[in-house]
Amino acid sequence: MLTSCSVIMRRAFLALLVLSGRATAVEEIQIHQIEIDGSDYAVPLEGPITVVAMAGRLRLDFSGPVLDGIRLRYRLEGVDKSWQDPPNFMRIQIQFMDERKDIVGSIDFPIRGETPGWRQAVELSDFVPRRESMLVPAMSRSASLSILSHGHDDGVGVLGLDRIRFLVTPADGKTTKEYPLDATSGEKMDQRQGSPRFWYKGFGNRAEIAELRHRPGPQPRPILVLNDIDPQRYGNWTLINQPLPVAEGDMVTLTWDEAHSIGRSGRHIAEYTGLKPGNYAFKAELCAVDGTPTGRVITIPLVVVPPLHQRWYFWIGALTIAAGLGAWAGHAFKRRRLMQRLAELERVHALERERERIARDLHDNIGAGLTEIAMLSDWVYDDLEAYQGDDTKGRVERIRQSAMELARSVDEIVWAINPANDDLKRFANYLMQASSQFLGATTIRVRYQIPQDLPPLPISGKIRHNLFLVVREALNNTVKYAQASLVRIELDAADQIIRLVVEDDGVGFAVAHTGSDGTHEGLSSMEQRMTDIGGVLHLVTLPGRGTRIELQVHVPPGSQGHP
Amino acid sequence: MITVAVVEDDARIRRTVQEVLAKAKDCRCVAAFSNGSTAAEELPALKPDVILMDINLPDISGVECVAQISPQLPKSEIIMLTVFQDPDTIFQALAAGAHGYLVKPVMPSKLLEAIREIRNGGVPMSPSIARNVIDYFRRAGSAQAAPESAVATPLSEVDPEKNDSVLGPREQQVVEALVEGYSYKEIAGKLDISIWTVATYVRRIYEKLHVCSRREIIAKVSIKK
Numbered sequence: 001m002l003t004s005c006s007v008i009m010r011r012a013f014l015a016l017l018v019l020s021g022r023a024t025a026v027e028e029i030q031i032h033q034i035e036i037d038g039s040d041y042a043v044p045l046e047g048p049i050t051v052v053a054m055a056g057r058l059r060l061d062f063s064g065p066v067l068d069g070i071r072l073r074y075r076l077e078g079v080d081k082s083w084q085d086p087p088n089f090m091r092i093q094i095q096f097m098d099e100r101k102d103i104v105g106s107i108d109f110p111i112r113g114e115t116p117g118w119r120q121a122v123e124l125s126d127f128v129p130r131r132e133s134m135l136v137p138a139m140s141r142s143a144s145l146s147i148l149s150h151g152h153d154d155g156v157g158v159l160g161l162d163r164i165r166f167l168v169t170p171a172d173g174k175t176t177k178e179y180p181l182d183a184t185s186g187e188k189m190d191q192r193q194g195s196p197r198f199w200y201k202g203f204g205n206r207a208e209i210a211e212l213r214h215r216p217g218p219q220p221r222p223i224l225v226l227n228d229i230d231p232q233r234y235g236n237w238t239l240i241n242q243p244l245p246v247a248e249g250d251m252v253t254l255t256w257d258e259a260h261s262i263g264r265s266g267r268h269i270a271e272y273t274g275l276k277p278g279n280y281a282f283k284a285e286l287c288a289v290d291g292t293p294t295g296r297v298i299t300i301p302l303v304v305v306p307p308l309h310q311r312w313y314f315w316i317g318a319l320t321i322a323a324g325l326g327a328w329a330g331h332a333f334k335r336r337r338l339m340q341r342l343a344e345l346e347r348v349h350a351l352e353r354e355r356e357r358i359a360r361d362l363h364d365n366i367g368a369g370l371t372e373i374a375m376l377s378d379w380v381y382d383d384l385e386a387y388q389g390d391d392t393k394g395r396v397e398r399i400r401q402s403a404m405e406l407a408r409s410v411d412e413i414v415w416a417i418n419p420a421n422d423d424l425k426r427f428a429n430y431l432m433q434a435s436s437q438f439l440g441a442t443t444i445r446v447r448y449q450i451p452q453d454l455p456p457l458p459i460s461g462k463i464r465h466n467l468f469l470v471v472r473e474a475l476n477n478t479v480k481y482a483q484a485s486l487v488r489i490e491l492d493a494a495d496q497i498i499r500l501v502v503e504d505d506g507v508g509f510a511v512a513h514t515g516s517d518g519t520h521e522g523l524s525s526m527e528q529r530m531t532d533i534g535g536v537l538h539l540v541t542l543p544g545r546g547t548r549i550e551l552q553v554h555v556p557p558g559s560q561g562h563p
Numbered sequence: 564m565i566t567v568a569v570v571e572d573d574a575r576i577r578r579t580v581q582e583v584l585a586k587a588k589d590c591r592c593v594a595a596f597s598n599g600s601t602a603a604e605e606l607p608a609l610k611p612d613v614i615l616m617d618i619n620l621p622d623i624s625g626v627e628c629v630a631q632i633s634p635q636l637p638k639s640e641i642i643m644l645t646v647f648q649d650p651d652t653i654f655q656a657l658a659a660g661a662h663g664y665l666v667k668p669v670m671p672s673k674l675l676e677a678i679r680e681i682r683n684g685g686v687p688m689s690p691s692i693a694r695n696v697i698d699y700f701r702r703a704g705s706a707q708a709a710p711e712s713a714v715a716t717p718l719s720e721v722d723p724e725k726n727d728s729v730l731g732p733r734e735q736q737v738v739e740a741l742v743e744g745y746s747y748k749e750i751a752g753k754l755d756i757s758i759w760t761v762a763t764y765v766r767r768i769y770e771k772l773h774v775c776s777r778r779e780i781i782a783k784v785s786i787k788k
Contacts, residue, residue, distance in 0.1 A: 096594075105596065106596060106597075107595070107597045108598055135578050135581045137581065137594050138584075138585070138591050248585065371575075371669075372575040372579055375576075375583070375671055378671055378672070428691075429691045429694065432650070432691035432694065433690075433692075436689050436691070437666060445745075445749070446690075450742075452697055452698070
């Protein structure tokens with residue numbers, strides 16, 4: 001009974017996805033492949049196709065022609081609120097040169113997507129201000145500026161720039177020199193292919209992509225535009241004969257107003273996860289490079305049908321007969337449970353991607369910011385070395401400590417969240433890395449006893465994180481109280497049981513006194529963590545005999561919960 | 564004067580590192596890059612003594628960037644910077660040609676110390692990296708012993724002096740001790756050699772790793788073609 005139950009449960013997780021309806025035939029747009037949960041489906045342009053699959057992941061591989069003036073967009077109606085562009089970017093580049101004009105540094109500011117208030121004609125669109133700064137690298141004597149439409153392959157789009165200012169602030173911060181770099185005068189300034197002073201378009205491999213346009217007003221303002229209609233070539237606006245003198249340590253700031261709509265032509269893959277039952281339509285459209293629709297659209301209707309209705313009814317019916325129960329209440333209850341389970345499974349894929357995303361965001365934003373705080377406060381602390389007996393020094397030290405610990409916690413959380421680490425081997429690597437680094441800052445030596453051939457065992461982020469935090473707490477106690485000279489860390493696994501030992505040769509303590517003097521207050525939290533993951537903690541210690549903590553946890557197969 | 568280049572996409576960290584280098588009397592920051600592909604293009608001409616390379620870059624990864632530049636810059640030392648304590652990625656970077664790594668937050672004094680140390684020939688190897696090294700050479704060794712002739716050459720007959728895919732007995736001893744957590748100094752005592760000799764063995768292990776993984780990359784590329 002139990003087995004058959006689980007089989008039926010698993011089947012019920014399958015959702016039925018029906019691709020139906022007639023795809024509008026637009027010759028230039030091709031759908032190369034539809035993949036649903038890893039299986040391929042042929043794409044007939046006529047007639048419906050029926051697919052039975054788990055609607056966890058939908059992947060569409062499609063393309064438009066790679067021709068001048070054509071851009072490809074797509075959307076899944078029912079999910080995407082607006083047209084989506086395959087990723088592409090244009091960029092503004094500052095290059096730093098030494099006295100021989102050799103490049104000694106460069107920085108790119110990528111420009112992506114579409115600005116709010118885009119109105120196809122770039123000169124009529126709303127412009128958005130932007131500001132970027134950089135410290136001038138050593139040996140620099142001058143800087144130069146380029147605006148490039150060269151991003152991804154098959155990239156197209158339109159970019160307009162206005163009010164470009166280059167600001168140089170020397171290290172003393174007293175005076176800022178400003179260079180206005182707009183295209184204000186030059187030859188044939190009323191024409192798109194005019195030549196403004198200081199700006200040169202010859203470095204791109206299709207010069208006429210670089211254009212001049214005019215923002216309307218009582219006094220029309222000429223602006224620099226990259227009108228990249230060519231998927232294979234690119235255009236540049238490069239500053240020439242306008243030296244921007246800089247010196248090491250200067251802070252340079254570039255400000256400008258931008259309006260843009262940047263996308264791609266060619267081939268692209270769109271992916272969707274966790275589609276709920278309902279009606280959808282996948283659309284791919286060819287538009288002009290500035291986003292003007294051309295009406296050339298392909299549509300593939302998609303219907304995600306709630307999973308296996310009939311089998312549920314059959315199952316519920318059979319179960320009812322077998323159990324001799326006919327109560328409607330029972331039906332409703334079981335069915336709701338199944339629906340919940342199903343929804344849960346649909347979320348699993350989405351969840352995994354979400355875990356990856358959170359890990360990345362934490363790492364990029366919070367981790368980097370804390371790193372900066374830690375580095376700067378360390379520096380301030382060194383600067384304060386001269387001021388003896390100053391309370392400020394102590395406070396800066398606390399900022400540094402706190403930032404470092406937070407950075408370390410973020411690192412651990414990132415590691416715990418990332419599903420790529422759900423494995424015993426990677427756990428071992430991380431444990432060694434983190435503990436050797438932690439103990440490396442002390443005089444305590446460390447010995448590892450971890451077999452080179454650990455069994456491949458999946459461990460969930462929850463178990464990994466808790467085990468790791470218990471070990472860290474144990475090492476903390478050793479460093480703080482044990483007066484130890486050596487720590488031994490053992491890790492092994494057999495029959496799905498992970499065994500971890502942390503042992504020191506320090507002073508030990510009397511268990512009965514735990515907590516009364518404030519030491520080893522972490523012990524109960526360590527026990528709690530082990531209980532949370534269904535594991536046990538053994539503590540062996542005596543005054544003068546060192547401390548040994550042994551952890552054991554049973555890892556059920558597939559404990560990470562994601563197939 | 565040690566010339567240093569920085570490749571780091573986070574503007575805050577790049578700026579702080581540049582400032583740290585600017586204050587140091589014996590270092591000079593000669594270039595700073597915000598992305599991997601520009602760095603890969605420009606760095607070979609600059610030939611800095613030390614390159615500080617972030618692992619997570621927006622375009623090509625730091626690992627890929629190292630793989631591209633390190634064959635062209637035999638005299639530059641590459642130190643990876645990472646916010647992320649990810650031993651597997653760090654190992655990939657070391658195999659691709661880096662000689663060291665620092666986990667952020669790197670304290671300014673530590674950063675300069677690491678730069679000076681690596682210029683003086685010191686190369687660190689943590690226990691988890693050593694563990695990956697053992698795994699790596701086991702695979703490399705067995706992959707080499709297996710193909711071509713039906714009679715595989717036993718590993719013991721491969722001359723480690725002439726073969727980059729196998730660690731010599733002393734190198735093996737050193738790396739095994741590192742896995743167990745021994746410091747260079749402790750290993751020197753254990754094997755009755757000087758601490759400099761230990762460092763030399765570690766450097767040679769890194770060199771074999773670079774040669775070996777470069778060959779692997781070339782092999783992969785030619786299979787694709």
